[in-house]
Amino acid sequence: DQQVKQNSPSLSVQEGRISILNCDYTNSMFDYFLWYKKYPAEGPTFLISISSIKDKNEDGRFTVFLNKSAKHLSLHIVPSQPGDSAVYFCAASWGGGYNNNDMRFGAGTRLTVKP
Amino acid sequence: EAQVTQNPRYLITVTGKKLTVTCSQNMNHEYMSWYRQDPGLGLRQIYYSMNVEVTDKGDVPEGYKVSRKEKRNFPLILESPSPNQTSLYFCASSPPPPHEEQFFGPGTRLTVL
Numbered sequence: 001d002q003q004v005k006q007n008s009p010s011l012s013v014q015e016g017r018i019s020i021l022n023c024d025y026t027n028s029m030f031d032y033f034l035w036y037k038k039y040p041a042e043g044p045t046f047l048i049s050i051s052s053i054k055d056k057n058e059d060g061r062f063t064v065f066l067n068k069s070a071k072h073l074s075l076h077i078v079p080s081q082p083g084d085s086a087v088y089f090c091a092a093s094w095g096g097g098y099n100n101n102d103m104r105f106g107a108g109t110r111l112t113v114k115p
Numbered sequence: 116e117a118q119v120t121q122n123p124r125y126l127i128t129v130t131g132k133k134l135t136v137t138c139s140q141n142m143n144h145e146y147m148s149w150y151r152q153d154p155g156l157g158l159r160q161i162y163y164s165m166n167v168e169v170t171d172k173g174d175v176p177e178g179y180k181v182s183r184k185e186k187r188n189f190p191l192i193l194e195s196p197s198p199n200q201t202s203l204y205f206c207a208s209s210p211p212p213p214h215e216e217q218f219f220g221p222g223t224r225l226t227v228l
Contacts, residue, residue: 043219
């Protein structure tokens with residue numbers, strides 16, 4: 001049972017435009033959400049996170065939005081750059097668990113930004 | 116440089132031949148874990164360790180063993196590898212959870228024939 005779902009395996013956008021990556025979750029216990037970015041032949045690296053007490057968190061070109069009622073979060077990249085081309089993983093965890101066994105990852109979305 | 120290292124990066128082996136994938140971190144993190152990444156399934160946790168001599172099963176522990184004798188090292192052991200363990204493996208470390216970002220190693224691509 002995949003508790004975190006990224007329904008779009010891939011996304012292609014033009015350089016300078018907005019990229020929107022989506023993530024849905026089913027477990028209402030999740031209270032913290034993270035996005036990781038992964039380049040080929042490298043491990044995932046942390047990008048941005050958001051707590052369930054917020055509905056938006058911004059860091060430069062990256063903004064994550066959280067809609068708790070819909071159990072949905074999205075990552076916006078504006079403007080998109082070719083160097084943003086990577087696989088993006090959504091992850092969710094809950095604070096009641098004292099271990100990251102309570103963190104779940106989505107399947108990933110491959111973003112391609114075309115020059 | 117703060118990092119998580121894994122060795123080997125690539126490995127092709129045959130069914131039943133025991134192997135170990137090493138993982139080491141230099142950030143003095145208490146928490147370490149192993150994941151496997153498979154197409155369409157994302158990252159699934161195999162085992163994790165809250166500290167030295169403390170390990171526990173993740174979501175997909177069957178066929179794997181781990182040990183945590185030192186804080187910096189967390190090897191993954193496949194006693195008798197099978198083809199369904201062909202995958203991309205990542206080691207990660209972090210300060211104690213919850214809600215801490217994890218630092219991932221570069222990955223080990225394992226093929227079991």
